[in-house]
Amino acid sequence: MAPQRFREQFDQIQRSMSDVPLAMGPDDSAEFLYEKGVVLARDGEEARLVEDTVREHFTTFAGLGADQVRRASPETNRTGITRIRVGDPGEGDGRGDPAVANALRSLRATEGRAGRRLISRNHVVSIAVNACPGDEPVPVPRTTPPNPAPDTTPYEADTAVGVLVVDTGLMHDYRSCALLAHTTGDAQLRECDDDGVLQQYVGHGTFIAGVLAAVAPNTDIIVRNTLNDCGAILESEFGEKLFEAVDGHGWPAVLSLSAGTSNGRTDGLLGIHAFMEELRDQGTLLVAAAGNNASATPFWPAAYAALPGWENAVLSVGALRSDGEFGACFSNHGSWVRAYAPGERLTGALTGFGTPVPYVYQHSSYDDCRFGFGYACTCSHPRHTGVLSEPGDPAGKPDQVMFDGHAQWSGTSFAAPVAAGLVAAHMTAHKETDPRAARRQLLAAVADYAEVRGAHVPALLPPTWRPDPVDPPAAGA
Template sequence: MGPYDDAAHFLYEKGVVLARDGEEAQAVEDAVRAHFTATEGLVPDHVRRDGPRHNRTGVTRIRVGDPTEGTDTVPHALRALREAEDRQGRRLAARNHVVHIAVNACPSDEPVPVPRTQPANPAAAEGRYDADSAARVLVVDTGLVSDHRDYPLLAHTTGDVEPAETGADGVLRQYAGHGTFIAGILAAVAPNTDVTVRNTLSDAGAILESEFGARLFEAVDEGGWPDIISLSAGTTTEGTDGLIGLDAFMRELRAQRTLLVAAAGNNSSNARFWPAAYADLPEYADSVVSVGALSADGESEACFSNHGPWVRVYAPGERLTSALTGFAAPVPYIYQHSTYDACRFGFDYACTCRLPRRTGVLSEGRENTGAKPHQVMFDGLAQWSGTSFAAPVVAGLVAARMTARQEYDPRAARDGLLASATHSTEVRGVRATVLRPPTWSPAAAADPAVPV
């Protein structure tokens, strides 16, 4: 994963393609079976529907290979469909992508503990919570830690509790607290906000595209369509058409007044990251805003942030401070990835690729160096980086504008916020709009080591 390997920009399920229900699914099945019949070594009987044919997402899973075989037949199936797609003038099938929280499938950063006495960054804005006038924000993420209400800013936050914050060894699981961290940022930027966090991405922060659309519908059905959805997950793809698995949800979103605020992803790439990239499609530009991350000093894009004309705005996303756990008891965490001697994306500032220094259990060659992985203790607050956290900053700013100005329409609030923005920065030679919360402070360079 990253900017230098175009062949590894996305993950997908082997042996399965997605098609829209009805005639298109049948056309895909017939075309692939005919192709496999004429292709040596591929068995046409393996082409079959896999799962329900009709559901609210309007998507059919079609298995195009034997899952026990080592060969991945998806590329063969998609090649067989190109002529049929050219005739119909639209894409008929695509891979079943893995949608993952936007800290990269191999994260560029992991959380760092900070003292309880260190203030949140962004700090809590002035104002109080009022249930009658609060903006409603839905966070689709990893859920809440069980003791989240011990953190004052999250006292009225609701939603799903993560099913397992720690493993059998009592160590905090990777990505645990991700949704709680996001909720803390939202509550700090916009105190008069009803934040609901859903545990949609509880499986290591990832979900198959074929399941994601249905889970999004479940999330909005449970409490009704909110003012804002904050989503810090997505995937890159081969094309520029979006995700078949989200077609139905995105059409319904467009018909609502809800605003989707989506993270742009952390591959330091200009490859479109969906669903954030829907912001660049004319039919969805009104209902989606895509958010890249600023560096810790707020003066440029963060080294890891995706970029390109499809990214609508940049907000602080490096070394933010929020709640990772509640305050009931300290909990250990073991780093999975090591830092680098130099920024792996080629930037020359003290980025999170480099600092704070640490060794992780998944690092290549660790066993040859004698280095031991760092274990740290989290006692409530953490410092974390990613477009995952820039997105809720923008969601919070839109929510705060709605309540301050008594605006009913979150899309109009977004438009007013962007129109009144006074800051910009140069991202790869192009001026980009910047939003910074009034309570956000530039973060100092990290200490050279993580405390053990």
């Protein structure tokens, strides 16, 4: 049986967020994850309107009495969002939530008259974007040079560009890696399980910081461990966590974010909208990963790059395959993706250089590319058997590897820090203090293009990145 990555990630995230019943959506399909029995609305009059409308319709739609429609979290916060209970989260399984779907449906006409969105699911935002990772890390020897290789620009404290990475925390031994000499931030809360095995996505933030530092050495990188819990967080909490991330050190020049979700809409995420409005009014440039579901569906917050008012404030980044000629098979794409950068089989620091540590694969590889591509992509190479793909099957014993510092890893998660690093490097090289101006200048000067789903797109290729030849794609890939 072929692996079911989305279902596997759903089970993994549900175990991690065991106190929050989750569903796959929309309805009976599998495009994103969200909290069961709860919707989001803006505080104040809009929240009251949502409550009243849902209460009016629910005896027909969900069989709930008027006293069962209530606020799950009445206090306000900087996001201006209220969670409203519309159903019993213990009912049904994870294949959609009729109560939430009916609540959304009951507000549809009212939203049309109001001219704006009033209600939303409470989506799960995750670094396993669309709950579908590009792949899992592959160990490489310590002697393997990073790719991208470190740029030779010297570090100067007075001119270093501030970059904030919101992700998992730093590994305890990260300072053993010379590339991360000017990186600070939060520690990874728990690196290994009770058996001493690395947990899934541990090292994600450290790897991102290493990629960024290699492309732009003249940076002060701060890593926040906002996404430690299996790399997933509810939309209702994410906006507040983003505010907290910038509160401690002020708004950075560049914010690198390798997480998000789709929501089936084209107008953003309700839970982070207040943060995105403040970001728009600041000078910070958000560089965001486009997601790994091989889809053209807008992925947030990266897709804010295509919304009026955020064009200069957000740079959405898709992933190129290892030769830089085409898009990686897993990369999201579409007109809302503004640029592409190398994101397949990058090499960098997963941990520091302490004691070797084991990792057990969670997902099995496929016999062929699950997206129909014909080259040796990360869907099928290297071969491995994972815990989540073969539950209870003695013949499907999961593969274990040892990490000794360096890893190869793929995903738009890593294309985003490549692009963030190029913006920062441009700022240093041109003495540019405005990251949004640097973004415009960088894209205007692009000399390289790649082909992604038939479109020719800007390719941001670091001078120190080494392309690897791959077999040509099959027809139609």
